[in-house]
Amino acid sequence: MFQPGRVFPYLTTLCLGFEEESEPRTQSALDQADDLRRLVRCCPKLQHLDLAGAVADGVNMSPLLQLRQLGNLGVGCEGLDDRVIRDVIAKLTGLR
16 A cells, blocks of 8 residues: 555644445455554654554554654554554554
8 A cells, every 4th residue: 555665744633534324344454564664764843643444463563663753543453453553553653
């Protein structure tokens, strides 16, 4: 989804989240191990990020810690467990 080397330096808001659908999705927007890392590299100035339902189970969410200006984050997925909340979400000190 986010090609290596591509940068959107002025992008501050990104919504990849899904609203509930009547039929289950077969694939998440961020389903590969390095998808979230590439997103963060492509969009380093994100302030608002909605990933609700867009992250597949097991995807490393620690790259979110590099988004220093992130103030709003929408998350929600089966892979969002206590470890992710403790090791990543809780350390995003700029969230409002």
